[in-house]
Amino acid sequence: MDWLFIQDIFRQMLVGIPLTLELTVVSLLAGFVLAGLVQALVSSRHGIIRRPAAAYVELFRGTPLLLQIFLIYYGLGQIDLLRQSFLWTLLREPYWCAVLALTLNTSAYTAEIIRGAVQAVPPGEIEAARSCGMSGLLLRRRIVWPIAIRHGLPVYSSEVIQMVKATSLASIITLNEITGITYRLASDTYRVIEIFTVAGFIYLSLNFVVSLVFAVVERFLNGHLADRRT
Amino acid sequence: MMLPLETLQLLGFGPGGWGLPLLSAAGVTVFAAILGFGLGSALGVIGASLKLSRHIFPRLLGQTYTTVVRGVPEILIIYLFYFGGSLWLTGIMNIGGFDGFYSLPGLATGVIAVGVVSGAYQTEAFRSAYLRLDRGQIEAGRSCGMSRGLLLRRIIVPQTLHFALPALGNIWQSALKETSLLSVIGLTELLRQTGIAAGSTHQPLLFFSVAAAAFFLIGRITGRLVRRVEDHMNKPWRR
Amino acid sequence: MTSDLQQAARANTAAVPAISVDGLHKHFGTHEVLKGIDFQAHDGEVVSILGSSGSGKSTFLRCLNLLEMPSAGRLRILGEEVGMKKVGSSLVIADQRQVDRLRTQVAMVFQNFCLWHHMTVLENLMEAPVHVQRRVRGEVRDEALAMLERVGLQDRAGFYPAQLSGGQQQRAAIARALVMRPRALLFDEPTSALDPELVGEVLKVMRDLASEGRTMLVVTHEMGFARDVSSRIVFLEQGTIAATGSPRQLFGGGVSERFDQFVSRFNG
Ligand SMILES: Nc1ncnc2c1ncn2[C@@H]1O[C@H](COP(=O)(O)OP(=O)(O)OP(=O)(O)O)[C@@H](O)[C@H]1O
Ligand SMILES: [Mg+2]
Numbered sequence: 001m002d003w004l005f006i007q008d009i010f011r012q013m014l015v016g017i018p019l020t021l022e023l024t025v026v027s028l029l030a031g032f033v034l035a036g037l038v039q040a041l042v043s044s045r046h047g048i049i050r051r052p053a054a055a056y057v058e059l060f061r062g063t064p065l066l067l068q069i070f071l072i073y074y075g076l077g078q079i080d081l082l083r084q085s086f087l088w089t090l091l092r093e094p095y096w097c098a099v100l101a102l103t104l105n106t107s108a109y110t111a112e113i114i115r116g117a118v119q120a121v122p123p124g125e126i127e128a129a130r131s132c133g134m135s136g137l138l139l140r141r142r143i144v145w146p147i148a149i150r151h152g153l154p155v156y157s158s159e160v161i162q163m164v165k166a167t168s169l170a171s172i173i174t175l176n177e178i179t180g181i182t183y184r185l186a187s188d189t190y191r192v193i194e195i196f197t198v199a200g201f202i203y204l205s206l207n208f209v210v211s212l213v214f215a216v217v218e219r220f221l222n223g224h225l226a227d228r229r230t
Numbered sequence: 231m232m233l234p235l236e237t238l239q240l241l242g243f244g245p246g247g248w249g250l251p252l253l254s255a256a257g258v259t260v261f262a263a264i265l266g267f268g269l270g271s272a273l274g275v276i277g278a279s280l281k282l283s284r285h286i287f288p289r290l291l292g293q294t295y296t297t298v299v300r301g302v303p304e305i306l307i308i309y310l311f312y313f314g315g316s317l318w319l320t321g322i323m324n325i326g327g328f329d330g331f332y333s334l335p336g337l338a339t340g341v342i343a344v345g346v347v348s349g350a351y352q353t354e355a356f357r358s359a360y361l362r363l364d365r366g367q368i369e370a371g372r373s374c375g376m377s378r379g380l381l382l383r384r385i386i387v388p389q390t391l392h393f394a395l396p397a398l399g400n401i402w403q404s405a406l407k408e409t410s411l412l413s414v415i416g417l418t419e420l421l422r423q424t425g426i427a428a429g430s431t432h433q434p435l436l437f438f439s440v441a442a443a444a445f446f447l448i449g450r451i452t453g454r455l456v457r458r459v460e461d462h463m464n465k466p467w468r469r
Numbered sequence: 470m471t472s473d474l475q476q477a478a479r480a481n482t483a484a485v486p487a488i489s490v491d492g493l494h495k496h497f498g499t500h501e502v503l504k505g506i507d508f509q510a511h512d513g514e515v516v517s518i519l520g521s522s523g524s525g526k527s528t529f530l531r532c533l534n535l536l537e538m539p540s541a542g543r544l545r546i547l548g549e550e551v552g553m554k555k556v557g558s559s560l561v562i563a564d565q566r567q568v569d570r571l572r573t574q575v576a577m578v579f580q581n582f583c584l585w586h587h588m589t590v591l592e593n594l595m596e597a598p599v600h601v602q603r604r605v606r607g608e609v610r611d612e613a614l615a616m617l618e619r620v621g622l623q624d625r626a627g628f629y630p631a632q633l634s635g636g637q638q639q640r641a642a643i644a645r646a647l648v649m650r651p652r653a654l655l656f657d658e659p660t661s662a663l664d665p666e667l668v669g670e671v672l673k674v675m676r677d678l679a680s681e682g683r684t685m686l687v688v689t690h691e692m693g694f695a696r697d698v699s700s701r702i703v704f705l706e707q708g709t710i711a712a713t714g715s716p717r718q719l720f721g722g723g724v725s726e727r728f729d730q731f732v733s734r735f736n737g
Contacts, residue, residue, distance in 0.1 A: 062403075062446045064410035067421055067438060074434035161301070168303035172414060179306055186313045196310045203302040370583035370642075373534050374597035374649065375572035377565065384600060388587045466587050466629040 002194065009185055010198050016178040017202065023167040023177065027102035028160060034103060035110035039118075042111060060108030066169050068105055073097040073173045098170035102163065109159055117152030118144065150221050157214035161207045178202055240431060241440060248427045248437070255423030256444055262340050262419060263406045269345025270405065271398075274352025281357050292353065299350035305411050308343040312415045315339050336417035340409065348405045355401060359393035360386075392463045399456040403449055410445070420444055485548035486511045487653045487684045488533055488575065493542035495528055495708075502528045504708040505542070510653060510686060515679045517695035517716075518688045520705035521731060526688040529705065530655050533686070534577045535568050546571045547652055573602055576646035580658045582638040584630035590617065590641045591626040594648045602649065609648065616644040620674050636667030640674055653684040660691060692735050696720050704728045 041053035060068065076082055076091055090096040121144050129143040171180030182199040186192060243249035280292030299307065316333035323332050363386065371381045413422035424441040428434035486509040495503040502525045510516055520526050531537040533544070535551065538560055544551045551571060552563030562568050584593050594613035598604045617623050620640040630638055639659055646654055659675070660668040672694055679685060679698045689695060695702060696716045704712040704725065712725035722729050 059442070059446060062449045063442045064407040064421065064445060066410050066413070067442055067445065070421070070425065070434070071438040071442065074428060075438050076435075078433070078435040165301075165303040168305050169411075171305075179303060179309075182306065183309060186309060190313065190317060192310065192313045192317055196306065196314075199306055200298060200302045203306070204298065207301045364583070364586070366579055366581050366583035367585050369536055370577070370579060370585070373536055373572055373577035373579075374645075375569035375601045376597070377569055377601075380600055384596065385585055385587075389585075392587060463587075466589075467631055468629075469631055 005191065006194050006198060009195055012185065013178055013181050013198060013202055016176060016181045017206075019170075019175065019177040020164070020167050020206070023098060023102060023170055023175075024160075024164050027099050027106055027167075028163055030099070030103040031106035031110055031163075034107035035114060038107055038111040039114045042115065057108045057111050060105055061112065065101065065105050065166055066172065069098060069101040069169055069173060072101050094170070094173040094175055097173060098167075098175055102166060102170075105166070106159065106163055109162075110156070113152050113155050113159060114148070116155065117148040120151040121147045150218075153214060153218055153221065157211060160210050160214070164206055164210060165203065237436060240427075240433065240436065248423075248431075251423055252420070252427065252440065252444075255418055255420045256448070258337070258418060259406070259409050259420040259445075260448060262337060262344065262409045262412060262417065263402075265341040266344030266409065267348055267402055267405045269341060270348025270352050270401070273345060273349025274356050277349060277353030278356035278360060281353060282360060296350045296353050299347055304343075304347050304408055305414065307347055308340070308411055308415060311339045311343045311346075315342075336412060336415050339415060340412035340417050340419075344405055344408050344412070347408060348401055351401045351404065352398065355394045355397035356390065359390045359397070362393045363389055392467070395456070395460050395463060399453065399460065402452065402456065406449055406452070407445065486545075487514075487547060488686070489545040489548075490533070491543045493529070493532060493544070494540045495525075495532055495537060496540050502708050503532070503539075506708075506710060508703065508710070510684060512652070512684050513682045514701060515683075515685045515699045516687065516701045516703055517699035518686060518703045518705060519690075519695060519728075519731065520711075524705045525708045526705055527657050530577075530657050530686060530688055534572055534575050534655055535562065536577070538562065546574055569601065573597060573649045574652045576649050576651035576654055578639070578642050578646050578654065578656045578659050580662050582630070582635070582642045582662070584638055584642055584645070586630050589627050589629055590622065590633070593630070593641065594645045597645070597649050613644070613648050616647050617641070619647075619677075620644045621670070634667060635663045636670045639663065639667075639671045643671075643674055643678075647678075653686065654678070656685065656687040656689070658688050658690065660689070690735070692732065704731065 038053050038056060041049050042057065044050045044053070072091070073094060076097075082088060082091065091100070125143060125147065126139070129139050134142065167177055168179035170177055171183060174180070176184075178199060182195060186195050189195070239247055241247060241249055241252070277292050277295055280288040281296070283289050283292075312333075315338075316331070319332045319334055320330075323330070367389070368381065368385060371385045376384070409419055410421040412419055413425065416422070418426075420441050424437040428437040431437070488508075488510040490506060490508050493503055493506040493508070494501070506529060518526050518529065528537055532539050533546075535544075539553070540559060544553075549567075549571065552567055553560040554563045555561075584590070585596065588596065591610070591613055594616060595606070595609050598609040598612075599606050614623065614626060617626055620643055622637060622641055622644065625633060625637060625641070630641070633641065639662075643654075643659075656675070660671050663671065668691070672691065675685070675687070675694070676698055687694070687699065699716055702712075702714060702716055702719045703710055704719070704727075706727055712719060712728045714724060718724055719728055720732065
């Protein structure tokens with residue numbers, strides 16, 4: 001093992017971390033908001049609203065992310081209307097294409113997670129709340145959402161990890177996040193073992209932090225369960 | 231945008247049509263996915279046995295496999311096998327007296343990479359399915375004088391498979407989509423082939439949409455097949 | 470077939486006990502559960518094993534089928550000594566083949582039925598005879614169907630366990646044990662997991678088996694069954710046989726103070 005070399009590539013890859021994190025955080029935040037919206041549409045009573053929303057979820061979950069990135073990066077430029085609009089200044093950039101693709105992608109998965117979490121709320125507890133005179137927003141805010149969050153959080157934590165990994169595909173449309181740098185180093189030096197060990201280590205550390213954060217939040221939210229054990 | 235007739239020609243099988251290359255690329259996608267998933271099943275069984283072992287060392291090995299592979303991007307694993315594979319092959323060829331640079335065929339690299347990733351997820355699927363087995367039913371088998379092998383074949387494998395099937399269905403869908411990443415190491419599967427078509431016709435929107443539709447349909451059809459097997463295997467568990 | 474069995478039973482009673490244990494010990498870690506048990510069950514005997522919770526009844530029964538390995542002692546099934554060898558400080562099975570063969574001779578009926586859920590009732594019955602005992606499939610099938618009729622499940626052969634009630638599952642489990650043509654049947658609280666109204670149908674099957682001269686060891690909390698059906702009572706306490714004798718002797722009272730206390734808890 002050549003420690004100097006390892007230190008060198010480690011330093012080079014560190015430069016990519018901010019971009020990886022930025023892509024993750026921005027698209028997770030935007031994706032979550034979008035997911036809430038999509039999920040509201042999916043649970044609509046009207047087929048005209050529900051069906052397109054459901055199709056959106058199915059389509060983004062049923063096709064590869066890389067394809068979605070290509071469709072946005074190469075495909076959108078073909079639409080003249082878009083090219084002439086102010087949006088083009090953004091969508092010309094690979095960065096925003098990646099953000100858009102990642103956002104749409106995660107919104108579909110997250111919508112599904114929200115649906116599952118809300119469905120997991122026991123009907124009895126909702127009835128109990130109704131019998132106490134709760135309804136509408138109060139019912140959701142005080143009963144449904146708190147229970148749903150506890151159900152959905154573990155699933156969402158793996159979605160976040162998937163997203164940290166998914167940002168690596170941005171490297172294919174020229175973004176120099178961790179994987180982009182890794183690829184360049186590997187094809188320049190062919191020192192496969194060192195390079196992939198370091199890159200793998202960085203991703204594992206990021207994801208370790210993610211699971212740690214979620215574990216702490218879950219611990220905090222499930223305080224009522226912890227008490228019972230003592 | 232373009233006229234529908236031209237579109238049909240572009241996607242058709244006639245001269246100047248991309249129908250045939252796209253169809254065969256779809257075949258490559260499905261083939262790579264099946265082989266990768268199959269390799270993943272083998273690795274999954276091995277991984278689950280490691281993780282279920284009574285001894286600490288195999289458990290640690292299995293745990294490392296799933297943690298590492300599930301914690302790093304799939305594309306990184308593909309690159310690893312791509313660069314690592316060609317390094318290894320070149321080394322061997324140079325020792326054998328053949329100079330120059332060699333790389334493994336994209337399909338082989340791709341299948342191995344998809345298999346290794348799929349195997350990590352299948353390890354979890356098999357492991358948790360095994361843990362759901364009813365100990366009493368296994369004991370009943372032992373009490374009837376079943377040998378370890380017989381017990382495995384007649385009781386443990388069928389029931390584990392039954393419990394694992396829903397998760398395996400999801401992992402299959404992931405494997406199918408993951409094959410699209412093999413385009414970056416030069417395997418002419420569906421995504422790469424549509425990329426080529428898009429480039430040479432300047433119709434990316436059309437061709438990538440076609441690829442999306444193809445992936446979606448393949449996923450749907452195979453998903454339905456899995457569901458049918460699931461229904462069949464669920465029969466005993468229904469009341 | 471019944472008369473065959475009874476003949477065999479009569480011929481063997483004097484000679485070899487179906488099950489015989491000497492100095493059976495079993496501990497889990499430092500916890501000693503069985504502390505030296507000497508016991509014999511002869512052909513045709515119905516032995517009820519009683520005792521409070523944790524006294525080691527299940528452990529004892531499971532040792533006889535070698536689901537638990539004894540820590541010390543000798544075990545003979547049909548006069549054949551079960552080979553065990555010492556590895557470190559514990560015993561292990563010396564010859565797995567022998568054990569697999571003998572297990573079919575002491576068939577176990579479990580508290581939770583433990584039917585295989587991926588097989589129909591008929592497949593459950595045929596599994597061990599065909600795959601362990603390697604008997605001819607067609608014959609086994611006929612015998613299995615006959616056995617199902619005996620326990621009143623002839624119309625449930627093609628059902629899956631999940632589609633049966635608890636009582637039906639337990640009767641099917643008894644039939645599964647019988648198709649192996651065992652020399653003795655071991656029951657571990659066969660009615661404890663059942664709803665009260667389903668207990669009767671299982672006990673009836675067991676009474677029928679007892680009256681046809683089957684060798685049975687029954688761990689039970691059904692005092693009525695123990696008193697009326699069994700030929701002998703074994704009362705376990707803290708891993709030893711605290712009292713044994715005919716139901717008449719023991720239930721008559723005065724033989725063992727502890728047993729009387731135990732019974733009074735049930736009646737009280
Ligand atoms: N696999 C095991 N590991 C550790 N301890 C065990 C094990 N099996 C049984 N024991 C212990 O051995 C003792 C006797 O258990 P056993 O199941 O034989 O009692 P039992 O008489 O059948 O009781 P019950 O009427 O509740 O079924 C108990 O204290 C139990 O905790
Ligand atoms: Mg017990």
